[in-house]
Amino acid sequence: MLGTHWRSRRFAAAAARAGVTALALSLALAGVTPGTPLAAERSGAGSIPGAQLPGQFDDVDLTGRWLLRHEVLSSERDEYEGLELLFRVDLVQRGRRISGTAEKWRENGRAVAPAARSRLEIDGTVVGEEIVGRYVEVVGGRRARGSFRWRYSLAEGLLLGTFRSNVANTAGASRAVAIG
Numbered sequence: 001m002l003g004t005h006w007r008s009r010r011f012a013a014a015a016a017r018a019g020v021t022a023l024a025l026s027l028a029l030a031g032v033t034p035g036t037p038l039a040a041e042r043s044g045a046g047s048i049p050g051a052q053l054p055g056q057f058d059d060v061d062l063t064g065r066w067l068l069r070h071e072v073l074s075s076e077r078d079e080y081e082g083l084e085l086l087f088r089v090d091l092v093q094r095g096r097r098i099s100g101t102a103e104k105w106r107e108n109g110r111a112v113a114p115a116a117r118s119r120l121e122i123d124g125t126v127v128g129e130e131i132v133g134r135y136v137e138v139v140g141g142r143r144a145r146g147s148f149r150w151r152y153s154l155a156e157g158l159l160l161g162t163f164r165s166n167v168a169n170t171a172g173a174s175r176a177v178a179i180g
Contacts, residue, residue: 060152062093062131062159065180068102070163073172080170084108087120089176096126098133124148131159137167148174 066089072080086106091098102120104112124133130151137144150161159176 060154062091062098062152064178065090066159066176066178068159068174068176071173071175072170075168075170077168077170080168089120089122091122093126098122098124098126098131102135130161137165150174150176 068087068089070085070087072083072085075081084107085104087102087104089100089102091100100122102122104118104120106112118137118139120135120137122133122135124131130149132147132149134145134147137146144165144167146163146165146167148161148163150159152158153160157178159174161174162171163174164171
């Protein structure tokens with residue numbers, strides 16, 4: 001999948017655009033879960049610029065409208081790789097729980113017709129400095145399931161991280177910006 005040279009370069013470039021290191025994104029796509037920080041993360045080399053330090057996240061409320069961009073970096077279907085999806089998301093945070101809905105607005109920069117827009121139901125939890133969750137995407141009468149892992153960048157007001165979907169084992173970079 002990501003082993004060929006041209007895909008590795010594209011992967012690193014996409015990770016940089018998403019605001020995460022290629023190492024961090026590689027680990028997330030490989031299913032490595034957070035625990036003891038890696039040596040690179042302890043030194044700051046593998047960290048997300050502007051990411052929250054433990055304890056700083058307590059005052060942040062994610063309630064509101066967000067624009068969420070998913071960039072597909074790996075998939076069992078070649079035509080999905082490189083796909084950029086834009087969703088309009090409404091989140092509600094109650095304590096450490098988040099929930100919300102989303103609607104797909106664009107694919108590769110092109111507007112999605114209202115009748116063709118998929119809808120997402122989102123449920124997650126704030127765990128330390130991360131937001132970890134799952135979503136169900138309804139497309140036509142089918143339901144797809146996925147997960148996400150974000151970190152909040154206080155400096156930029158962004159959610160940065162990764163997503164994974166059971167549709168063709170798709171995974172990639174995830175980035176959201178608050179719009180209201």
